Amino acid sequence: QKEVEQDPGPLSVPEGAIVSLNCTYSNSAFQYFMWYRQYSRKGPELLMYTYSSGNKEDGRFTAQVDKSSKYISLFIRDSQPSDSATYLCAMSRTGTASKLTFGTGTRLQVTL
């Protein structure tokens, strides 16, 4: 079983839709949860990170963490064609020896 599972998609939605992107994980020691956006032929861009459980909002983006279910989500409201990209989840434990464990990414296409 992979430590982090992420549906590769592609996920196609019309402009203006609410998008839900998700990851599940198996390691209960993970404490930090990150979402990255990666456009084609570019490096990943950090959207937001969350520590432990709860929600975090930044503009049209909301990250949710449910540690009891080992499930994290990224919601995008009022999706735009410019949101079309691959979204990577990542997570890590605390401590200097920890490293990020990434999902494989979900490709999102927002159509006009």
Added chain:
Amino acid sequence: ETGVTQTPRHLVMGMTNKKSLKCEQHLGHNAMYWYKQSAKKPLELMFVYNFKEQTENNSVPSRFSPECPNSSHLFLHLHTLQPEDSALYLCASSQDIDRNYEQYFGPGTRLTVT
């Protein structure tokens, strides 16, 4: 220049060549990372440097050799690579390894080994 820059952006090399990838960060960070990104696979951490000292070598073959002369610069020296080494190589930085949850990536070098 801002953020994290990488050169070259594209590289084609034969299996017997020697080449180097360069990364520079303009964020005042002290930790730098090399990752390999292959199609349909998660990012693979290769090396980690914190305050110029290597803190992690993630079982990377010796044909990949990192160098970190200072906290702003990171190199990846390549020698006698294999075709399966073709991938996007990404550099990232963070304030230090304690804050590895807040990493900033460069645009990557697309490497093709022929």
